[in-house]
Amino acid sequence: MKQLLKFQPILKDKIWGGEKLISLLNKKSNRKDIGESWEISDVEGDTSVVVNGKLSGKDLKQLILEFKSDLVGHKVYQHFGEKFPILIKFIDAKDALSIQLHPNDDLAKKRHNSFGKTEMWYVMQADKKANLIVGFQKEITSTEYLEHLKNKTLLDVLNVDEVNKGDVYFIPSGRVHAIGAGVLLAEIQQTSNITYRIYDWDRPNPDGTFRELHTEEAIDAIDYSAQNSYKSVYSKEENTPSEIVSCPYFTTNVLPIKGKISINHNNKDSFVIYMCVEGSVTFHYDNQTEKLEMGETILVPACIKAIEIFSEEKSELLEVYIK
Structure with missing residues (x-):
């Protein structure tokens, strides 16, 4: 297992998707x-396959x-x-994603x-005035929520933040959220593909149908509380x-790099994932060399310290592991 691992990206068509993953991240x-x-x-059905070294072709x-x-x-x-236990993504929202949330471990x-789905976002690029929806402006009841949903006034009670490169948001299960148009971000989450879509902007598919909404399932999965601010504060x-970000499901560090650094993971009993969110870096280990460009990801096995x-x-890298 003495190999740094790179995987073939799995690309997903989305009704709201665009071209930044191709034009900016070279997919x-x-x-x-x-x-x-x-x-x-x-x-399940989307297992990553290794594309480098002696383990190439293994999933x-x-x-x-x-x-x-x-x-x-x-x-x-x-x-x-x-x-x-972790799913790693880059996301490009040309149009807004649906307003949604994810169930916790017990419900899921x-x-x-x-698994449930707790996640985090790291904004890599944002068009002017691009925004994210995260949480409620003030605490509401499930009855109030359903009334706003029925009247199509949900945005009146949701928190909307204009965002810039480097902004970080932690999205625990139950927190209502949506990525707005014009945002490119890195997403780190539990391995789960369970989403409760609560509002989709009355947007039809190309064939005129509409994506399924999960109104009933969402009611007892939503966290109706509110915070003064949802943006994570950190230093570089x-x-x-x-x-x-640190939670039971993952810990994420930001690592700005210029020149050469040596890293020792002896204090971790976990794999370590690096996502390149700016520039490019080269990894060296045991006569192996792997280059990582912006928009690429590498996995360092737990036995490599x-x-x-x-x-x-x-x-700049994001460093992800489990404590």
Whole structure:
């Protein structure tokens, strides 16, 4: 298992998708409505396949079966077994996504035999006045919520933030949210594809039909509370990982890089994922070299503890693992 792992991106057409994943992140497709690039996935039917080194052609399920805790870490393997617990994406919203939320672990297990879905967003690029919907402006009741839904006035009670590059939002299960038009972001989430869509802007599919709404399922899954601010506050220090989000499902650090740094993961009992969100870097390990451009992702197995990362230009990585 002494190999840094790169995977073939899994590209997803979306009614709201655009061309930034191709034009800015260099994904390969002739389609014009690519909304998501699944970078590392163990979702059923969408398992990532290795594209580099001696393990090229093997998928993530095969790797966990073969290497177990060497790949994911002892604690992670004990807890999750042969299911990779994190789904890594880049998302391009040419148009707004539906207003939605995700159930917690208990509801998702009971209803869908799935993990719940807690996630986070890191804004990589945003057009002028582009926004994200996150949470309610003030606490409301389920009755008030249904009244606003019926009257198509849901936006009157939702929190809408204009966003810029580097903004971070943590979205625990139950929190209502939507990515607005013109936002390109990195998403880190639990391995789950369960979404409760509550409003879709009355937007028809190309064939004139409408996407399913999940009004009934959502009522007892929504967190109706409110916060003063939903944006995560964090600091950056060159060549040093700085924590931006930490929860039971994942921890994410931001790592601005210029020059060469040595990193040791002896204090982690987990795989470590790096997403390049700016510039480009080169990873060195045991005579292996892997270059990572903006919009690419690499997985460092748990058994690899010491790596070097080099960048000639100002670059930035997200570092993701499980505590």
